[in-house]
Amino acid sequence: MPDNCFIRKIKNQLMGIKARTRVKEALSSKEYGKELTLKGWVRTRRGNKKIAFISLNDGSTINNIQIVADVPLFGDALLKKITTGSCISVTGELKESMGKGQNVEILAKKIELYGTADPSSYPLQKKGHTLEFLREIAHLRPRTKTFGAVLRIRHAMAYAIHKFFNDKGFYYLHTPVITGADAEGAGEMFRVTTLDISNPPMTEDNKVDYKQDFFGRETNLTVSGQLEAELGALALSEVYTFGPTFRAENSNTPRHLAEFWMIEPEMAFCDIEDNMDLAEEFLKYLLVRLLDQCGEDIEFLAGMYDEELTNRIRHVAENEFIRISYGEAVDILSGSGQKFEFPNHWGADLQSEHERFLVEKHFKKPVIITGYPKEIKAFYMKQNDDGITVRAMDVLFPRIGEIIGGSQREEDMDKLEKRIKEMNIPRDELWWYLDTRRFGTAPHSGFGLGFERLMLFVTGMSNIRDVIPFPRTPNNAEF
């Protein structure tokens, strides 16, 4: 019977990696006396003439492992080069630690220096840095505890999203990143072109001649995969997308990115109630999994940035979401006695302050609001019989506001066409979308979850630029 170590060796060989133990594995091992090889980046080195202590991290866990090096054995020259930020390989014996602060350590027998990091120019110090400063060195910030934690959580959430939908029988649909449609009206778009923008070909009536462009037409980066996801749902029944999304809005807020990731499930034979059920189950699933799998990282972020983080996650995971109509929300707001900067009235969209009041003060739970006036929502949303509201739903979370926006879709060809006309949407560009209503239409629903909004909630970070590795915002596309 092969032991775990043997299996790991085989796995590592398959991956083309020489046998190496990850820091996470070493820290939880009790095989004292065993010789291990660890590789990683140095967080700090301290000590005296006789003995040196090196904190090593390889990103497998938030915790560092302590390497103990006998100074005479390795020599001053080598140890002096092992500074914060340098990369080393250490082979040594796993030991119970004599010192406080860690259970195990590695007594080094061999140290190989892969890469030095000049201490006078390496920007990361062992002291804490502000998040604003770290944004300027986004190429190095994954080496900090905070961003290590955030990126591990980001991975865990992305994986959990795929697992949730896969286990429910959804198919992952790859919708296009480059789109020819500018119909959804979800926001300003980034143009995609290979034309020489300083000297584009012109038509006779002095307009840019996109017929000569790469695709023979105007194209943009997608603002949503929803319309294409509907095509998938009306064939495979349940699909979801999970991909990059682009908005060229000049939004300068801690909640907006020009490039972000969105998850959009779309389900045939599904009404607005089923849609809300799925959204709630989905979010709770992710939170439970998060607490189960990312405990140490969450604990660190809670201690560092947000004392209430764990409680808030648990509270949302364990409580029913409140479900109210737009009309009820308006009544609660006007009857609340609360003074708002922008007083609300029926027909106007809810302001951030209104959403926060409902979620954080009035209900103290996530709230799902449905039945918005059709005037303030998109053309594709299913119209209610009252003729004035649509089956939209917004899921509002504490701290971050709208985390999900969705709806039951209008499957009736006549109603949909009428709405397209009323809202002046170019019908010709949507012939393929309308075809699904011509041929075998079906009731269906879906929603969009902003991945980074979810990340804000689960990490306790307060700026969306700190939950994506390389944020793109107005005036910033470095790295």
Added chain:
RNA sequence: UCCUCCUUAGCUCAGUUGGUUAGAGCACCUGACUGUUAAUCAGGGGGUCCUAGGUUCAAGUCCUAGAGGGGGAGCCA
């Protein structure tokens, strides 16, 4: 895009009613120290006070414009 606050050493910041040579902590460099825990102790080097104008005998400090950043708002996910 609007409102508001900020920008001084590598980092985080102090700098009085405008007044000599702009400071601190950490980091860095040198040295000391036999098990450290963001090690400790002693010493040292380090400045385009965001940029450009202006007011003044004198500007880090006051005024104007611009750039960058934070927070709030709008748009939204």
